[in-house]
Amino acid sequence: MYKTEITLDVNNEQRTVYVRNADLLLDVLREPLGLTGAKPGCLNGDCGTCTIEVDGETMKACLMLAVEAVGKKSQRLKA
Ligand code: FES
Numbered sequence: 466m467y468k469t470e471i472t473l474d475v476n477n478e479q480r481t482v483y484v485r486n487a488d489l490l491l492d493v494l495r496e497p498l499g500l501t502g503a504k505p506g507c508l509n510g511d512c513g514t515c516t517i518e519v520d521g522e523t524m525k526a527c528l529m530l531a532v533e534a535v536g537k538k539s540q541r542l543k544a
Pocket of ligand 1: 504505506507508509510511512513514515516525526527528
């Protein structure tokens with residue numbers, strides 16, 4: 466399956482990963498980046514277990530594609 470190389474700014478660190486266009490930010494943060502602080506729960510935006518901070522605003526990582534996070538700063542993500 467075709468993957469694109471993207472670079473994400475995560476916790477003030479540039480991380481390069483290969484993703485499919487449909488990969489959720491939540492899934493990419495957890496694996497391959499290994500940041501498991503954001504948890505999968507309902508996967509439809511209701512429970513908030515996947516909440517992260519993107520450019521200073523809280524976002525639900527289950528509702529955001531990894532490719533949408535390019536050029537934004539994701540913070541407060543813990544392993
Ligand atoms: S997993 Fe429930 S809001 Fe994202």
